[in-house]
Amino acid sequence: MPKYWNEKIECMSRQEMISLQNERLVAQVKHVWDNVPYYRKKMEEKGVTPDDIKSIDDLHKLPFLSKADLRDAYPYGLLAKPLADCVRIQSTSGTTGKRVVAFYTQHDIDLWEDCCARAIVAAGGTNEDVCQVCYGYGLFTGGPGLNGGSHKVGCLTLPMSSGNTERQIQFMRDLGSTILCCTPSYAAYIGETLHKMGYGPDDIKLKAGIFGAEPWTEEMRREIERLLGIKAYDIYGLTETSGPGVSFECEEQTGMHINEDHFIAEIIDPDTGEVLPEGSKGELVFTSITKEAFPLLRYRTRDICVLTREKCSCGRTLVKMSKPMGRTDDMLIIRGVNVFPSQIESVLLKMSNASPNYQIVVDRVNNTDTFEIRVEMTDEMFSDTIKSVEAVEDKISADMLSMLGIKAKIRLVEPNSIPRSEGKAVRVIDKRKLV
Amino acid sequence: MSVKQISIFMENRPGRISAVTKLLGEGGIDIRAMALADTTDFGILRIIVDDEEKCVKLLSEAGYSARATAVVAVGFDDKPGALAAVMQVLYENNISVEYMYSFISKEAGKAYIMLRVDDNDAAAAALEEKGFTLLNSGDLFGNK
Structure with a gap:
């Protein structure tokens, strides 16, 4: 059984990797300079030209890109290839209603799927496996990414998408799925449902799971492993850089190997932007050095983590990142969906004509995120019948679903009942204790 | 009223x-x-x-x-069937009740309910025509 999908790259010496990165970075900066006026302007403002970038040691000279840039440049401002050369769009929910859209050429799709193939092989996958993909398919990168990786490896792929858990389990049993790909909370839910249906790990053939798109703890990993009788592997990625597979876990389960031949990782001080030495905790920044259509340079992920180059027992030399330990912004990841408090405020004010005094309460019950939005009642929203008050709740709930893409429980509360400290209300209560 | x-x-x-x-x-x-x-x-x-x-x-x-x-306060005799008679009037006049509740009478032999209906005026007119007593705030607090 092959241990690596691409042994040459995954186990490359540091020196070889640096020279590969140097070569690719220099070419990529030139490609972006020539084709992305938005970024070229940022470079000019910083007084940097492609001639200044001779190796990865010069990376710090380049300007950062942030989520705000993606909004400003929406939809085509960061596109580096003619649309005729692009074959795919994927998207993520963004702040204040504007989504992030990412473009892919066939080359970009191939490298992304290749990254996912590395993750599947690292989890023990071969062409003998049956890979059940229960990430959402569609604009969300989860389903398409793992689906493509699974094809590359040659697994028999079950493109289930999420939902209908009993059917998931029926297929898992009938078709002998051996690898499961989904969010960790859905994996836990499948595990619980399996037991509720009167089955256990011995009734299924699963051996491994590749779970990502939301934060999860070691406790949750052990719980999933116990419920399904598998080994659970973490996977990381973001639409802005491609999707899942930017980094992936090996059997050592002590962090995720970054596919450095495609993505150069840096850790910076989120306040000063200064690059921090290896082993420091800070904001993770990615530079795509091989992507054609949507090549983001120095993209600030807002995820806080640590990089380590300590030797890994799996034999891979790719740098490892810790699980994200938090965010530099107020983004919440709820059931795999990115949610910003500002989106909720905007829905309340613009769509629902409701009070902007709200509070988000996120918790995890039976390994599934619960998401409640408390909204203070106003005289305008209130009337004397239960059905009219419930209609207000239903309207807000429907507006939230259409904006956020996930369901929230709306709870109307009394005026001035949301605690305010120094006049500013506490907007988010996250009880999940994930880090 | x-x-x-x-x-x-x-x-x-x-x-x-x-x-x-x-x-x-x-x-x-x-x-x-x-x-x-x-x-x-x-x-x-x-x-x-x-x-x-x-x-x-x-x-x-x-x-x-x-x-x-605004709600309609109706008074009627405190005996079996009286409430049903009130409801019958509303039903016959196609008036929907959102909610209602009874309250204590200070006058012996009388019962009262508060009615919240979709059309207060229509309800009041229909009930008065059938001889039911409608009360205003003064009636409720007049002899406290």
């Missing part, structure tokens, strides 16, 4: 009814009738008081969401 009812939005958690009744008591508000509708998360307390303007002001100043709504 109608009576003003005050509705108050309350979260369904311990101490809320206690707090609001204490507030009204200290404000010297006389409550003549009341009903509490509840759901899992919230409740609506509906009260008939002697001074609705003062009551709304008190509640608003204390930070409650409160609203005055």
Whole structure:
């Protein structure tokens, strides 16, 4: 059984990797300079030209890109290839209603799927496996990414998408799925449902799971492993850089190997932007050095983590990142969906004509995120019948679903009942204790 | 002819009814009738008081969401079948009841209900025509 999908790259010496990165970075900066006026302007403002970038040691000279840039440049401002050369769009929910859209050429799709193939092989996958993909398919990168990786490896792929858990389990049993790909909370839910249906790990053939798109703890990993009788592997990625597979876990389960031949990782001080030495905790920044259509340079992920180059027992030399330990912004990841408090405020004010005094309460019950939005009642929203008050709740709930893409429980509360400290209300209560 | 009812939005958690009744008591508000509708998360307390303007002001100043709504107060003989007769009139006139509640009579042999219907005027006219007694705020608090 092959241990690596691409042994040459995954186990490359540091020196070889640096020279590969140097070569690719220099070419990529030139490609972006020539084709992305938005970024070229940022470079000019910083007084940097492609001639200044001779190796990865010069990376710090380049300007950062942030989520705000993606909004400003929406939809085509960061596109580096003619649309005729692009074959795919994927998207993520963004702040204040504007989504992030990412473009892919066939080359970009191939490298992304290749990254996912590395993750599947690292989890023990071969062409003998049956890979059940229960990430959402569609604009969300989860389903398409793992689906493509699974094809590359040659697994028999079950493109289930999420939902209908009993059917998931029926297929898992009938078709002998051996690898499961989904969010960790859905994996836990499948595990619980399996037991509720009167089955256990011995009734299924699963051996491994590749779970990502939301934060999860070691406790949750052990719980999933116990419920399904598998080994659970973490996977990381973001639409802005491609999707899942930017980094992936090996059997050592002590962090995720970054596919450095495609993505150069840096850790910076989120306040000063200064690059921090290896082993420091800070904001993770990615530079795509091989992507054609949507090549983001120095993209600030807002995820806080640590990089380590300590030797890994799996034999891979790719740098490892810790699980994200938090965010530099107020983004919440709820059931795999990115949610910003500002989106909720905007829905309340613009769509629902409701009070902007709200509070988000996120918790995890039976390994599934619960998401409640408390909204203070106003005289305008209130009337004397239960059905009219419930209609207000239903309207807000429907507006939230259409904006956020996930369901929230709306709870109307009394005026001035949301605690305010120094006049500013506490907007988010996250009880999940994930880090 | 109608009576003003005050509705108050309350979260369904311990101490809320206690707090609001204490507030009204200290404000010297006389409550003549009341009903509490509840759901899992919230409740609506509906009260008939002697001074609705003062009551709304008190509640608003204390930070409650409160609203005055017109309801119909009907009096009838306190005997079996009398309530059914009232309901029959509403039904025959195609009037829908949103909610209703009864309250204590100070006059022997009489029963009273507060009605919240989709059309107060139509309900009042139909009930008066059939000889039912409608009350106004003065009737409710006249002889206290």
